[in-house]
Amino acid sequence: MSSIIISTDLLSVGQMIAERTAQALGYAHLGRQILSSVAEKHQVREDKLVAALDEDASFWGLASKNRDLYLAYIQAATLDQFLGDNVVCEGLAAHLYIRDVSHILMIRILSDPKVRANQIAAQQDIPPKRARQLLERQEKRRRRWSLRAFGLAEADPSLYDMVISLSQIEADKAVDILTDTVGYRKFQPMTYSRQCLQDKALASQVRATLVPRFPGVKVQSRDRIVVVQTRTFKRNKRQKAEAIKEIAQQIPGVEYVEVHSNKDFLRQGKDSTD
Amino acid sequence: MSERLEVLILDDEPIVGKRLKPALAKIGCEVEVFEDPRAALAVIDGKDFDIVVTDIRMDEIDGMQVLEHVLKKSPRTKVIMITGYAMMALAREAMEKGAFDFISKPFKPDDLRRVIAKAAQALGSPIDFEAGAEGEA
Numbered sequence: 001m002s003s004i005i006i007s008t009d010l011l012s013v014g015q016m017i018a019e020r021t022a023q024a025l026g027y028a029h030l031g032r033q034i035l036s037s038v039a040e041k042h043q044v045r046e047d048k049l050v051a052a053l054d055e056d057a058s059f060w061g062l063a064s065k066n067r068d069l070y071l072a073y074i075q076a077a078t079l080d081q082f083l084g085d086n087v088v089c090e091g092l093a094a095h096l097y098i099r100d101v102s103h104i105l106m107i108r109i110l111s112d113p114k115v116r117a118n119q120i121a122a123q124q125d126i127p128p129k130r131a132r133q134l135l136e137r138q139e140k141r142r143r144r145w146s147l148r149a150f151g152l153a154e155a156d157p158s159l160y161d162m163v164i165s166l167s168q169i170e171a172d173k174a175v176d177i178l179t180d181t182v183g184y185r186k187f188q189p190m191t192y193s194r195q196c197l198q199d200k201a202l203a204s205q206v207r208a209t210l211v212p213r214f215p216g217v218k219v220q221s222r223d224r225i226v227v228v229q230t231r232t233f234k235r236n237k238r239q240k241a242e243a244i245k246e247i248a249q250q251i252p253g254v255e256y257v258e259v260h261s262n263k264d265f266l267r268q269g270k271d272s273t274d
Numbered sequence: 275m276s277e278r279l280e281v282l283i284l285d286d287e288p289i290v291g292k293r294l295k296p297a298l299a300k301i302g303c304e305v306e307v308f309e310d311p312r313a314a315l316a317v318i319d320g321k322d323f324d325i326v327v328t329d330i331r332m333d334e335i336d337g338m339q340v341l342e343h344v345l346k347k348s349p350r351t352k353v354i355m356i357t358g359y360a361m362m363a364l365a366r367e368a369m370e371k372g373a374f375d376f377i378s379k380p381f382k383p384d385d386l387r388r389v390i391a392k393a394a395q396a397l398g399s400p401i402d403f404e405a406g407a408e409g410e411a
Binding site: 101 | 361362365367369372375377378385389
């Protein structure tokens with residue numbers, strides 16, 4: 001059956017809609033509860049995984065290399081859950097990396113800005129005007145995060161099949177709309193869409209395995225053939241490709257690995273000046 | 275319905291029908307192959323097939339038109355779309371118009387046999403899906 005990905009500007013709202021929708025459909029709710037098992041599997045701190053989903057990399061905060069590593073772990077775990085179908089997912093940034101799978105309904109839920117501003121005002125004990133300013137800053141930070149981490153502006157409505165504003169449509173009605181829409185024929189799984197999902201899941205497993213040793217690798221998969229793109233400089237190109245192949249070929253489901261190396265001009269330049 | 279599944283394959287690339295016909299015959303299908311959509315539609319007008327497998331991108335008449343034509347004439351027929359230009363929007367359009375399944379090329383004959391077996395099941399005529407893997411279509 002189909003699945004749903006919910007993106008939102010307020011985590012608690014996305015969680016509430018996802019839980020209610022999952023309950024109405026008899027689907028599994030997939031959210032940040034999986035992060036503890038991801039943390040355990042990869043021996044990292046759960047709060048770091050949460051930070052990777054919420055914060056932009058910075059000099060004094062999360063390094064971009066670590067952010068990419070944590071997001072790769074989360075991505076692989078999330079995609080793995082989607083292979084089982086009947087999932088309503090929120091809070092894991094899946095809308096930014098599970099794209100172009102026809103049986104996944106992509107939804108953006110916009111919370112009421114007044115409710116958000118009031119929430120901030122109450123939490124921080126500040127006047128509403130100041131809360132609205134903070135809200136604007138939060139939105140800018142979030143946009144920067146999604147652009148840097150995945151190259152997409154998550155508030156862009158063209159990324160979604162539907163955008164629902166909770167200042168116009170009540171939460172219960174939004175749940176009804178989602179449960180009804182996901183039943184449309186166009187969102188039913190087919191051989192092609194299942195293949196797309198399996199390809200993405202395998203590519204993300206390979207990437208999550210390679211990223212700790214080879215940061216910046218890009219991985220694509222088609223029907224169990226995996227293509228890895230990496231940046232390297234000429235003299236260790238062969239060793240690096242062999243090392244990548246050796247690791248990737250051990251991952252269950254991988255039949256063949258091809259490694260494409262692009263010249264790392266920046267590091268070559270740096271090396272030549274050292 | 276006859277005991278053997280009546281299957282029509284339409285693809286303007288001759289190699290596709292040539293490869294798929296024996297692969298489907300192995301699982302008990304009676305297969306007719308066409309490269310020209312007009313000739314295929316003429317035959318469809320005179321006979322109800324259990325399953326139609328059609329390419330999408332073809333000159334003059336495309337697979338979506340074939341899909342609509344088949345289902346208008348025989349709503350019980352399962353139509354399977356195949357294409358080398360698979361995209362999400364196209365896949366959704368095909369499903370919305372009533373396609374049974376959508377497969378992107380290249381695929382292995384086993385992949386199509388699996389879908390045919392699923393379609394046969396949906397038609398109430400289950401077939402024995404047993405055949406060795408072959409090359410790509």
